[in-house]
Amino acid sequence: MNIGTPGTSTQASGLGIMLRIVGRIQRRSALLWVLVLGASMIGTAAGVASLYDSPAKIHSYAQAVTSGNALLAINGKVEGIDSLGGVIQDEFGFMAALLLPLLGIALVARATRREEESGRLELLLGGRIARHEPTLAALLVATATIAATVALFAAGLAASGVPVAGSVLYAFSLGALAFVFAGLAALLAQLTQHARGVYLGSVLVLAASYVLRGVGDTTRTWVSWLSPLGWAEKAAPFGHQRWWTLAIPVAIGLALGVAALRLAARRDLGSALIRSGAGPQHAAARLRSPIGFAAWIHRPAILGWLAGGVLLAGMMGALAQQLLGAMAGNPALALALGVAHGRPLDGFVAATQLYLAIIAAGYLVQAIGTLRAEEAEGRLETRLSGTLSRTRWLASHTLVVLGGLNMMVLGSSLVLGLATAASVGNMAELGPTLTSGLAYLPAETVLAGLALALYGLRPRWFAIAWAGYAVVTFIAFLGPGLKFGQWVLDISPTTHVGNPPMGTVQPSALTLMGVIALILGAIGFAAFRRRGVPQG
Structure with missing residues (x-):
């Protein structure tokens, strides 16, 4: 008698239900993220391509922005900046460092801890949905959104005249960055009791990542390797391409996601691993x-x-x-x-x-x-x-x-x-x-x-x-x-x-x-x- 088949079928059915639910919840937000980010990248690429339409202009730009460390602290160190793709990467650098992590954070936080706070998740788990499946569905929907954004990025860069290999590697490096923060948000959703805690923790990690990348680039030391933003930068899509660096954010994102799934399967619904002790019996006057x-x-x-x-x-x-x-x-x-x-x-x-x-x-x-x-x-x-x-x-x-x-x-x-x-x-x-x-x-x-x-x-x-x-x-x-x-x-x-x-x-x-x-x-x-x- 095959005992495993019914369980497997039930789990697949439960995950399918959650994917449909999360997809319905997130469809507008996901579509908006893809369109806005895609338009930003395509607009940047098209604008740079029309403005820097000769090797002389690109070389002049590269000479200007590589003078001193202040611009390195803002946009990072772009290898191969003396190319059209390098100029696009430098111009899009700060926006990418801000918006791509926010993409992963926002989609996962909304579909996990916020749904749990509202009480809707408790109703779902009363049926045949396993405890870890809402988190898994949130990660899968976020990953699909990131993949769509990556495809749009790569197509937009290639259409602007950037070499295909560099376009794909740059798009993948930005997608891997968003994937890391999606995994981080999923983990924080298990650790903190409120959605605002997920956002706070994620933003603090993003700020620390920005500082570490800036310190590493300006001092030209290994410190930038400690930052997810540094991992995206080290891929060097328009310089000496390092495809292997994509393994770092992908592995970290997967590790964070797996940890989140394990915690989601074990903890009590509505609880958190990091929470303050019992509060006072009566609220303080200011809270009233x-x-x-x-x-x-x-x-x-x-x-x-x-x-x-x-x-x-x-x-x-x-x-x-x-x-x-x-x-x-x-x-x-x-x-x-x-x-x-x-x-x-x-x-x-x-x-x-x-x-x-x-x-x-x-x-x-x-x-x-x-x-x-x-x-x-x-x-x-x-x-x-x-x-x-x-x-x-x-x-x-x-x-x-x-x-x-x-x-x-x-x-x-x-x-x-x-x-x-x-x-x-x-x-x-x-x-x-x-x-x-x-x-x-x-x-x-x-x-x-x-x-x-x-x-x-x-x-x-x-x-x-x-x-x-x-x-x-x-x-x-x-x-x-x-x-x-x-x-x-x-x-x-x-x-x-x-x-x-x-x-x-x-x-x-x-x-x-x-x-x-x-x-x-x-x-x-x-x-x-x-x-x-x-x-x-």
């Missing part, structure tokens, strides 16, 4: 107020994104003097950075503040997305069943999120100013650095207003906020260098800030962006008061 409870919910996200901004600011500020020396010896570098006119130090601070503004905007979209999770998982209904009004609840969260934004901007700008001042030996640089960071606040709040409006109108539309963030990031980082038309640049709110402290800030533009943010926020509040709760 709407704003205090909102602060408790958003604290992990604020700390995680703040840590990322501070690390980037400190690393860049410490390299300020080296970059200034490189620009003094190579005028082409100043031209590549867009600081052909004005003080080179102002251009350096302006470029760094733009990176920090994009990080802060990412925090805003993620933090407001938490409100959707609170509603979808049933906690909002409980909160509103008493005397707490909808407006007061939403206002409390909005104030905390904006307070976190100000903490991020002030904290990262202060670290950047102090590190830059220490590097160049002039404390007078601290003031302009702080004010240039504050100038980006209206532009950042426009994205916050968009996210609030989408959440208030229809929570399921919230993916549009992430798409808007990706568009703003793409234009801010690559638009000027690829010489996009002014109407394209104007789509991004960051364009209207004026590039301080190098450029002139227009108070009228900042005021207008502040008004737009208020209008979008008001639309979100008004719609939230009228619609049903919960609503998909």
